[in-house]
Amino acid sequence: MIVAAPQTIQEVQEVVRAHERVSPRGGESKPGLILHHEGAFQIKTNALRGILQYQPDEFTFTALAGTPLLEIEAHLGQHGQYLPFDPPLVEAGATLGGAAASGLSGAGRYRFGGGRDFILGVRYVDSEGRLVSGGGKVVKNAAGFDLPKLMIGCLGQYGVLVELSFKVFPLPQAFCTLQAEYAALGQALADLNTLNLQPLELFALELIPAVGVVLLRARLGGRVETLAARAKRLRNLLHSDQLTSLEGEAEARLWRDEREFAWAPEGYCLVKIPLTPRRVSELDEILAAHQAHRRYSVGANLCWVAWQADIADLHLRLKGLKLSGMVVRGDAGSVLIGAAEQNEFARRVKQALDPYCKFPVATYAA
Amino acid sequence: MDFPALYSALMELYPAERLLTKPAQLAAYESDALTSYRARPKAVVIPETQDEVIQTVRLCHRYRVPFVARGSGTSLSGASLPLPEGIVIAMNRLNRVIRIDPEQRLAVVEAGVINLDVSRAAAPYGLYYAPDPSSQPICTIGGNLAFNSGGAHCLKYGMTSNHVLALKVVLPDGEVVQLGGESLETCGPDLVGLFVGSEGLFGIALEATLRLLPKPEAFKTILAAYDALEKAGATVSKIVASGLLPGAIEIMDNLAIQAAEAAVNAGYPRDAQGLLIVELDGEAISVETDFAFLQEIIAASGAYEVRIAQDEAERLRIWKGRKSAFSAVGRLSPDYLVQDGVVPRSRLSDALGQVQRLSQETGIRIANVFHAGDGNLHPLILFDGRQAGAIERAEEVAGEILKLCIEYGGSITGEHGIGVEKRHFLPLMFSPADLEVMCALHRQIDPEQISNRGKMFPS
Numbered sequence: 001m002i003v004a005a006p007q008t009i010q011e012v013q014e015v016v017r018a019h020e021r022v023s024p025r026g027g028e029s030k031p032g033l034i035l036h037h038e039g040a041f042q043i044k045t046n047a048l049r050g051i052l053q054y055q056p057d058e059f060t061f062t063a064l065a066g067t068p069l070l071e072i073e074a075h076l077g078q079h080g081q082y083l084p085f086d087p088p089l090v091e092a093g094a095t096l097g098g099a100a101a102s103g104l105s106g107a108g109r110y111r112f113g114g115g116r117d118f119i120l121g122v123r124y125v126d127s128e129g130r131l132v133s134g135g136g137k138v139v140k141n142a143a144g145f146d147l148p149k150l151m152i153g154c155l156g157q158y159g160v161l162v163e164l165s166f167k168v169f170p171l172p173q174a175f176c177t178l179q180a181e182y183a184a185l186g187q188a189l190a191d192l193n194t195l196n197l198q199p200l201e202l203f204a205l206e207l208i209p210a211v212g213v214v215l216l217r218a219r220l221g222g223r224v225e226t227l228a229a230r231a232k233r234l235r236n237l238l239h240s241d242q243l244t245s246l247e248g249e250a251e252a253r254l255w256r257d258e259r260e261f262a263w264a265p266e267g268y269c270l271v272k273i274p275l276t277p278r279r280v281s282e283l284d285e286i287l288a289a290h291q292a293h294r295r296y297s298v299g300a301n302l303c304w305v306a307w308q309a310d311i312a313d314l315h316l317r318l319k320g321l322k323l324s325g326m327v328v329r330g331d332a333g334s335v336l337i338g339a340a341e342q343n344e345f346a347r348r349v350k351q352a353l354d355p356y357c358k359f360p361v362a363t364y365a366a
Numbered sequence: 367m368d369f370p371a372l373y374s375a376l377m378e379l380y381p382a383e384r385l386l387t388k389p390a391q392l393a394a395y396e397s398d399a400l401t402s403y404r405a406r407p408k409a410v411v412i413p414e415t416q417d418e419v420i421q422t423v424r425l426c427h428r429y430r431v432p433f434v435a436r437g438s439g440t441s442l443s444g445a446s447l448p449l450p451e452g453i454v455i456a457m458n459r460l461n462r463v464i465r466i467d468p469e470q471r472l473a474v475v476e477a478g479v480i481n482l483d484v485s486r487a488a489a490p491y492g493l494y495y496a497p498d499p500s501s502q503p504i505c506t507i508g509g510n511l512a513f514n515s516g517g518a519h520c521l522k523y524g525m526t527s528n529h530v531l532a533l534k535v536v537l538p539d540g541e542v543v544q545l546g547g548e549s550l551e552t553c554g555p556d557l558v559g560l561f562v563g564s565e566g567l568f569g570i571a572l573e574a575t576l577r578l579l580p581k582p583e584a585f586k587t588i589l590a591a592y593d594a595l596e597k598a599g600a601t602v603s604k605i606v607a608s609g610l611l612p613g614a615i616e617i618m619d620n621l622a623i624q625a626a627e628a629a630v631n632a633g634y635p636r637d638a639q640g641l642l643i644v645e646l647d648g649e650a651i652s653v654e655t656d657f658a659f660l661q662e663i664i665a666a667s668g669a670y671e672v673r674i675a676q677d678e679a680e681r682l683r684i685w686k687g688r689k690s691a692f693s694a695v696g697r698l699s700p701d702y703l704v705q706d707g708v709v710p711r712s713r714l715s716d717a718l719g720q721v722q723r724l725s726q727e728t729g730i731r732i733a734n735v736f737h738a739g740d741g742n743l744h745p746l747i748l749f750d751g752r753q754a755g756a757i758e759r760a761e762e763v764a765g766e767i768l769k770l771c772i773e774y775g776g777s778i779t780g781e782h783g784i785g786v787e788k789r790h791f792l793p794l795m796f797s798p799a800d801l802e803v804m805c806a807l808h809r810q811i812d813p814e815q816i817s818n819r820g821k822m823f824p825s
Contacts (some may be wrong), residue, residue: 149559352810
């Protein structure tokens with residue numbers, strides 16, 4: 001495998017022009033998402049690093065694609081701001097470009113939305129080696145086709161992302177998390193559904209089935225003087241007599257561990273499965289039968305599974321449930337599993353942007 | 367192109383009352399809210415089912431006759447301007463709210479559903495649909511999707527695209543595709559995101575699955591009057607820098623205030639040179655706490671009058687004035703152009719100064735209304751179309767304002783889209799390579815350019 005680490009955008013353009021097949025990579029914190037592309041020349045974007053523009057009172061920043069999220073987070077934090085879509089694997093070395101290309105958002109996307117809701121602009125090197133821009137750098141923009149959104153979850157299929165602009169928000173002054181325990185999934189799910197409908201402005205809402213117990217975690221954020229009263233209100237909505245409250249560093253660590261997938265054992269496949277609260281019970285029946293480690297994140301709009309058994313089995317099960325999944329870590333042979341979502345529109349988009357398949361194509365497992 | 371063959375086929379598909387060809391019937395469809403552009407289509411069809419739309423698109427494709435899908439025609443960029451050689455597909459009767467699913471916080475609606483009707487249908491469950499363009503009592507979801515409509519609450523809640531989970535779309539050749547799903551999350555590229563805001567060039571959205579949000583528990587709306595517009599602008603920067611995240615931050619200048627007062631009597635201070643409206647929303651206790659901070663900022667901002675909405679009726683009156691500002695300007699001038707540029711928020715005061723300079727230099731009156739939290743300017747350029755050359759002069763000023771927005775690092779449209787009006791400005795914002803990529807997408811999805819031909823790209 002031949003790998004290049006271009007130092008400049010011009011070098012990326014030269015490499016793309018010089019090779020028939022090219023495959024982009026970021027920080028490789030999500031190795032499962034690197035699409036197989038026979039004989040492709042690998043471009044690592046890590047050297048394209050740095051925040052190019054950040055004006056806190058604009059709520060926006062622009063950075064090169066290889067900039068580590070850790071660096072961005074630290075920089076925003078100095079000004080009391082953060083990335084509200086809560087991209088995962090920050091400490092594992094995830095980059096801004098990888099966060100966009102993977103389309104992954106963390107538990108914190110429950111409050112304000114995912115990567116698609118915060119991306120403003122993109123620059124990428126296309127299959128002809130041209131530097132192409134889409135969107136802009138201001139918080140509101142409706143000019144031209146929305147290429148930035150298309151790049152969220154693109155998995156490197158359309159080009160090499162080199163620069164991205166995002167909207168940011170003020171970081172809440174303080175957080176607290178309430179954890180409720182339940183004997184059965186049904187009770188926990190009922191409370192999750194109740195909270196989903198409340199005007200509570202939760203920053204995260206997660207359901208975690210474990211051995212003999214089901215946990216529900218709700219995260220509140222805001223001004224410190226409001227938290228106690230809001231937590232009390234939250235408690236009153238939950239039908240659990242096992243309630244724990246977490247604050248301060250322990251609370252922050254809990255969610256940091258969540259976004260690093262500290263709960264997923266080494267060597268297991270880590271799979272993202274989009275779903276809705278109504279589908280939780282039927283999926284969980286299968287996952288429980290396989291003793292899979294799992295959590296239902298974003299108000300049960302997203303299931304994360306650490307799967308030890310044969311991934312082909314999960315693929316068939318998901319297909320049966322008409323759910324699809326994406327293998328973020330582990331070798332599954334195919335990044336996308338379960339029920340195929342490809343359609344004619346997607347085919348035409350790929351054909352327009354990369355007619356000779358210089359970049360890889362994401363296909364579903366057979 | 368074979369219009370006679372298409373017409374014969376359409377006569378099979380539609381009863382006479384839903385296939386319009388008489389000049390008097392077609393006149394209503396000649397333009398949208400940007401009335402300075404007009405064209406009479408060959409026919410208008412009024413489908414009542416999704417299948418009728420699909421069949422119509424397939425027929426247009428077969429006979430190579432271009433079509434323009436149209437909702438309520440509230441576009442301010444000429445988005446639904448017909449083609450003299452084409453037909454209009456009027457989508458208003460596709461207005462079924464198919465499903466409200468409170469448990470999953472979503473609504474499935476047809477494209478002709480009125481924006482505000484989504485929130486009305488969701489209200490019994492304590493939910494609402496957040497995007498609120500000023501035309502929301504009449505504009506349709508289909509139009510909102512095509513142009514990624516905004517509104518007053520975009521800084522915190524985003525635009526239309528941020529609230530669309532899934533779409534059922536008929537592509538320009540009649541193929542029907544499903545994009546997205548019911549979950550907030552997806553695997554693979556954001557195709558819904560690409561479709562929304564494509565200005566009708568990728569086909570027609572038939573049905574949309576929209577994200578609903580729990581209605582905020584509390585609102586606090588404050589109105590501050592200033593003797594200078596710049597003071598209102600400077601206060602916006604202070605609010606944003608404080609770490610507050612208001613639901614809306616709006617500014618109106620004196621001319622816009624006069625218009626709104628004449629039209630709806632919103633109770634604004636008539637002598638204010640700049641009027642700032644700030645609204646906080648959310649959990650009651652958080653709103654109360656944040657509001658105390660907001661009041662401190664406004665108290666120190668040099669406002670000569672401050673009013674707080676005491677109840678929901680007063681809050682709605684404040685918003686009625688703001689949301690009716692565009693049409694209200696009709697009371698000050700026989701004609702006007704609404705512009706829709708965006709500048710970085712920190713350049714708001716500079717941009718306003720330049721707009722005022724342009725007004726003084728040209729002698730053309732300009733009223734200013736803007737979504738200040740987003741840096742989204744809406745200068746209303748007043749003119750009398752009966753005077754020779756007046757519209758051309760107004761358009762020239764509008765063009766200067768757009769160039770200014772690009773110069774400041776902003777955009778030529780925040781929420782109205784490019785349409786026909788701003789086609790020639792697109793190359794000022796994007797390079798030839800950027801435009802070529804967009805055109806390649808367009809060509810691949812609609813090789814015949816049959817769907818909303820002539821919009822977005824310079825001819």
